[in-house]
Amino acid sequence: MELEKNESELTIHDKNKGGRYRWVTITTLLLAIGAILHLVSPNIGGVTPNWTIAMYCIAINLTKPTLKQSFGIGLVAAAINIPTSKSAFPYGNLLSEPIGAIICTLLVCHTFNMTLGKLNIKPAVTGFISTVASGMTFITILKVVLSLPLSVYLYAMIPVVFTVAAANAAITQILYFPAKKLFDLKGDQ
Amino acid sequence: MPAITLQNFSYAYNHPKKVLDNITLSIETGSFSVILGPSGAGKTTLCLAVAGAVPHYFGGSSAGKVYVTGIHTKESSMQQLSLTVGTVLQDYETQLVTMTVEEEVAFSLENMGIAPQEITHRVEEVLDKVGLTGYEKQAVTDLSGGQKQRLVLASVLATNPKILVLDEPTSALDPEGTHSLYKLLSDLNKEHGITILVVEHDIATVLPYADQFILLENGQLIFNGTPEKVLSYMAAKQIFTEAIPPLWQLKLMIEELTARQFASWHTEEEAIAQLSKVLEEEADKNA
Amino acid sequence: MQKIAPITKLALTIFVTIWSIVLQSLPALTALIVCQLILLAIAKVGSSVYKGIASLFAFAAILAGMQYAINSDLLLAAITASKMIAMTLVFFILLATTRMQDLSAALVLQCHIPYEYAFMLTAALRFIPDFLAESKAIQEAQACRGYSPQGNVLQRFFSYMAVIKPLVLKAVTKSETMALSLELRGFGSRKTRSFKNNVTLALQDYAMLLSMILLTSYLVMQIY
Incomplete structure (x- = not known):
């Protein structure tokens, strides 16, 4: 073969091209993990974290999807847990997860940096608020549809939502940074 | 026309650290080529360049050109190239994304918008080709490693690519699985004329089938040609010698000591046949 | 039914x-x-x-x-x-x-939901058994290295996170391969997509x- 004399300069390609479907695949795999943890996770000191919400919060923090995409992510998150969960109230999830995912996206994409000293606490904040949003939606629907008494709602359900949200905040914060480091690596070296 | 042509191709994932450096190479249609080299030599990146994932998926920066069956990859799209090049990645398990065997093959065809009746027909045909007939309804998770590998191959073959690129397809297979996979690839190569480009660490396993070796080191093309030439070159220049199969180390050593030239030793049987013939001649001479 | x-x-x-x-x-x-x-x-x-x-x-x-x-x-x-x-x-x-x-x-066909979401649903179900096996393997490995699910709430929480972290990192790595593979298999143009299912x-x-x-x-x- 004929050799061209001079090697031409490297041209830089559009950086964002990589991974048109990365948001799809990372969400898929994290939601799969969320579903199995939902199945096998022991309760830790009486609290069972909501792994599904924690996982899509991580996915959203990593990929920063559009609002339409996060609405879909929420629906898929709810749908995955319908066939795999032990017992639940599917309609509650079908509404509460999209709300959680959208709130998370709004926080991730449209707020300023949140730091505590040198520590970036945005993952924890998004994890906490999204879980509260999703959880409150869920229990409110449960209350309205099943016409539960207000006292059950106030003294039994709301405290659970906030405890789970605290656990989720910790999970999101701990898992986000190692995941982010790996997520940003490009290529094989 | 060659199936694959690289003209002074360079590539960097993160500018300016080059992973491939000024590579000029041509791979003939219908050939069975093997990419060799130590880890970090750029073997995977070369595969990805042929599939168009470099630069279309990874961005980065590049220079020079890659042509696949005459198509300039940089000016085409990965979707367009997927019709010509079928790619099996190193982590093939993650390439399987559906729940059952037949759906996996159908998935590739559905992506192309093939009509349902045609899909059923092609799924049947291609599963037969890779020896997975009877497994149609089986869950993907329940397959063995070798079967998963075959399924990925089937899903890639379903779209009738002219070129197959496989990145270390046997790294997770047992010797038997490895042997039968290469036998299958060789059949596809000989009977269906598919050009095959594969990355393989264990040279001995591909010797019976390969007709071209491509030796990379530090992103540069060191040497390419027939297996025999490349192995001799590696031994002579002391490059990546740990990969030379023991049988060939023996062959090259005998040749050096006796100044006698053997034909290629693709298998142990060929080596035994040639050696015993030589020994007989020697015995006759001495008699 | x-x-x-x-x-x-x-x-x-x-x-x-x-x-x-x-x-x-x-x-x-x-x-x-x-x-x-x-x-x-x-x-x-x-x-x-x-x-x-x-x-x-x-x-x-x-x-x-x-x-x-x-x-x-x-x-x-x-x-x-x-x-x-x-x-x-x-x-x-x-x-x-x-x-x-x-x-x-x-x-997708009758309710016109974009295909990506339907794909996410079935693909997640495909990977659930794989991750389940993986999590068992990690748990066993961690047990060998002396991690135990005992102690107070915080200790138990962190020992459980030691199992989950490798799982999440595995998912991140796999997501790259999967996204790449989807494009290599021509995934994407929704307009031309067909369905084998009746x-x-x-x-x-x-x-x-x-x-x-x-x-x-x-x-x-x-x-x-």
């Missing part, structure tokens, strides 16, 4: 929910629950489904118990529990008699849909 198109069963799910909300009498709700159990029996679903149903009944009983404890109205508690059971049972029917792949094909409606589907609409309008008219 297995022969009925997925979209009809989806409609059934929605209608049963409406009925569960609209109906206020215990006998009517009980009848709805019994009808659904008969449907499940006809469909000959596996024992795992009944296990799920058993835990649903248990969950409903807890809810009813909580409610009774607070306002000691037995009838209201029973109605609440029945509503809960009635509207959740239908999901068991839907999922036990429909393949997820057909359901997602129906969602999810079209037959006569029986139309008959079911019609009777569900009639029943719903009758119930709604009864009330208002």
Whole structure:
């Protein structure tokens, strides 16, 4: 073969091209993990974290999807847990997860940096608020549809939502940074 | 026309650290080529360049050109190239994304918008080709490693690519699985004329089938040609010698000591046949 | 039930929910629950489904118990529990008699949901057994290295995170391969995509849909 004399300069390609479907695949795999943890996770000191919400919060923090995409992510998150969960109230999830995912996206994409000293606490904040949003939606629907008494709602359900949200905040914060480091690596070296 | 042509191709994932450096190479249609080299030599990146994932998926920066069956990859799209090049990645398990065997093959065809009746027909045909007939309804998770590998191959073959690129397809297979996979690839190569480009660490396993070796080191093309030439070159220049199969180390050593030239030793049987013939001649001479 | 198109069963799910909300009498709700159990029996679903149903009944009983404890109205508690059971049972029917792949094909073809989301649903289900095996392996490995799920809440929390972190990192690595592979397999142009699954409606589907609409309008008219 004929050799061209001079090697031409490297041209830089559009950086964002990589991974048109990365948001799809990372969400898929994290939601799969969320579903199995939902199945096998022991309760830790009486609290069972909501792994599904924690996982899509991580996915959203990593990929920063559009609002339409996060609405879909929420629906898929709810749908995955319908066939795999032990017992639940599917309609509650079908509404509460999209709300959680959208709130998370709004926080991730449209707020300023949140730091505590040198520590970036945005993952924890998004994890906490999204879980509260999703959880409150869920229990409110449960209350309205099943016409539960207000006292059950106030003294039994709301405290659970906030405890789970605290656990989720910790999970999101701990898992986000190692995941982010790996997520940003490009290529094989 | 060659199936694959690289003209002074360079590539960097993160500018300016080059992973491939000024590579000029041509791979003939219908050939069975093997990419060799130590880890970090750029073997995977070369595969990805042929599939168009470099630069279309990874961005980065590049220079020079890659042509696949005459198509300039940089000016085409990965979707367009997927019709010509079928790619099996190193982590093939993650390439399987559906729940059952037949759906996996159908998935590739559905992506192309093939009509349902045609899909059923092609799924049947291609599963037969890779020896997975009877497994149609089986869950993907329940397959063995070798079967998963075959399924990925089937899903890639379903779209009738002219070129197959496989990145270390046997790294997770047992010797038997490895042997039968290469036998299958060789059949596809000989009977269906598919050009095959594969990355393989264990040279001995591909010797019976390969007709071209491509030796990379530090992103540069060191040497390419027939297996025999490349192995001799590696031994002579002391490059990546740990990969030379023991049988060939023996062959090259005998040749050096006796100044006698053997034909290629693709298998142990060929080596035994040639050696015993030589020994007989020697015995006759001495008699 | 297995022969009925997925979209009809989806409609059934929605209608049963409406009925569960609209109906206020215990006998009517009980009848709805019994009808659904008969449907499940006809469909000959596996024992795992009944296990799920058993835990649903248990969950409903807890809810009813909580409610009774607070306002000691037995009838209201029973109605609440029945509503809960009635509207959740239908999901068991839907999922036990429909393949997820057909359901997602129906969602894309008939409900016009973008394909990416249907893909996420089935692909996640495909990877669940893999990750389950993976998490067991990690747990065993961590046990060998002396991690134990004992101690106070925080210690147990962190020892559990030691199992989950490698799992999440694995998912991140795999997501790159998977996204790359999807593009290498020509995933993407939704306009040209086809579906092998047959999810079209037959006569029986139309008959079911019609009777569900009639029943719903009758119930709604009864009330208002």
